[in-house]
Each structure stands twice: as C-alpha cells, then as structure tokens.
Amino acid sequence: MIQxxxxxxxxxxLRSAEITGHAESGEYxxxxxCASVSTLAINFINSIEKFAGYEPILELNxxxxxxxxxxxxxxxxxxxxxxxQLFFESFFLGMANLSEDSSEFVQTRVITEN
Numbered sequence: 001m002i003q004x005x006x007x008x009x010x011x012x013x014l015r016s017a018e019i020t021g022h023a024e025s026g027e028y029x030x031x032x033x034c035a036s037v038s039t040l041a042i043n044f045i046n047s048i049e050k051f052a053g054y055e056p057i058l059e060l061n062x063x064x065x066x067x068x069x070x071x072x073x074x075x076x077x078x079x080x081x082x083x084x085q086l087f088f089e090s091f092f093l094g095m096a097n098l099s100e101d102s103s104e105f106v107q108t109r110v111i112t113e114n
Contacts, residue, residue, distance in 0.1 A: 001104075001106070001107060002021045002023050002026075002033070002034070003019070003020050003107050004018070004099070005017065006046070006110045007055075007110075008110050008111075008112050008113065009113045010112065013081070013088075014092060015071065015072055016087065017069070017088075018068070018069045019041060019068045019069075020067050021066055022034065022065070033106060036098055043091075044070070044087055044091035045070060046081075046094065048084055051083060052080045056084075057072070058071075072088070080087055081089075092110070095108040
C-alpha cells in the first residue's frame with residue numbers, strides 16, 4: 001500500500017510530503033495506481049522547478065522506488081511561497097482523490113506541525 005503523509009504548519013501552509021510503499025494493484029509496468037501517484041508527484045516537483053523557479057528539497061530511493069520526500073525550504077521569497085502552496089494544494093487534492101477512489105491501494109493523511 002502507498003502511504004502519503006502531508007505536513008501542514010500551524011499557519012496552514014503545506015511544508016512537506018512523504019510517500020512510501022507500493023500500490024501492488026497490478027503487474028510491474030502495468031500498475032495504474034502506482035503510475036498515478038508517480039505522475040502526480042513528478043508533476044508537482046516539475047511545476048515548482050519550472051514555474052516557481054527553484055528546486056525543492058528531495059529525498060528518494062531511485063533504485064527500489066517506494067520512497068519520496070519533498071520539503072519546501074523555509075527561506076524562499078513570498079511570491080515563490082504562494083505559487084508553491086498552489087502546487088502543493090493541487091498535489092494534495094490529487095492524492096486525496098486517488099485515496100478515495102483506490103482506498104485499498106493508497107492512503108493520504110495530513111499531520112499538523114506544532
């Protein structure tokens with residue numbers, strides 16, 4: 001199962017997301033749930049890089065897959081922060097919708113930082 005955990009700060013901003021696990025909803029290369037999660041995550045990162053103009057902090061397992069952590073730097077200017085929040089909320093919405101549609105393969109939750 002894929003677990004997606006989004007961290008939201010007390011001010012309401014999404015600050016990080018961590019995705020772990022494998023959907024195992026189909027054979028390797030034919031797992032549409034896994035492909036959906038990958039597409040949402042890659043589009044999120046690419047959107048930040050192209051439109052907000054910076055690279056987020058990334059950790060991932062490129063060999064085995066099944067792990068991605070994205071974190072937003074705390075020192076980015078306000079215009080980049082606003083744009084990033086729009087992309088982050090869109091990423092969260094996509095993951096939440098996927099979790100509703102494929103709850104046996106994906107779980108999405110939000111934790112609030114203190």
